[in-house]
Amino acid sequence: MIKATALTLTLVLSPALAAAADITGRASVIDGDTIEINGVRIRFEGIDAPESRQICENAAGKAYRCGQASAKALEAFLAKSRPTTCTATGTSYDRIVGYCERADGADVNAWMVRNGYAIDWPKYSGGRYAPEQEEAQAARAGIWAGAFDPPCVMRGARCD
Template identity: 40%
Template sequence: MLQELGSGQPPATGQAGNAKVIDGDTLDVAGSRVRLFGIDAPEAAQSCRRGGRNWACGAEAEEALVSVIAGRQVRCEEQDRDRYERSIAICWAGAENLNAWMVENGWAVAYRQYGGRTYDPEEVVARVAQRGVWSSEFVMPWDWRKGER
């Protein structure tokens, strides 16, 4: 049985192994590409604007995910597959839900089109505290990919 989405506990079963961060919402776990369920991080080349200056928010989101994983094994529970046949999953490093952590720390936004309201509470925390991208002006990652820059 699937864990409740967004729950703080890691899955009992699922994909596990060493993880390589591809970008702020994509991992390679034990040789398989995994997209983090219900979140969307700025693209690696995306910049945001804070205090009149551009900053590399996409690169910082990627660095934040590397930092929270900190070399630990990652466990993922697949929720779906995307059109590219990547696993769409909730992933944990230890007891840390990586999807929720990225949103709560402002390095990703809730991707409601695919994840519903799963990470809305974490996004509210990030917005109010002006963490990560919420400390700046930014284009939503899905709009940035469509060319709005």
């Protein structure tokens, strides 16, 4: 507990140190693009997942809670290989931003996009996940099977 508290204090007091830290532990899913490890919230860099309250349409045009589906898929994916390690690259609001991997080395950010549970957000990724998004679109995986609004639109934010 002392280690987690010290890490939390270090991250809160020094964003520069946060950007250099690796955070490892059992991840709790907050939503499709945010997890918490040892009391530290981490937002996946370069991707954007449907909001928790977001409704999408499946291939048959039926409404479903795509934000909830995204979070559940992330939870199941992370549960297959623990712990999760995130490399912090910066901060955004009250969270660390970074790239995460499961214990087996699987890239969590890329998996979410490749399986249609999140989209590449070029504004922050520089197109890093564009190949995974093309793969998801071609396979009509996840949200690409039907219709959806970009998550940033749901938040009332600018998407560019």
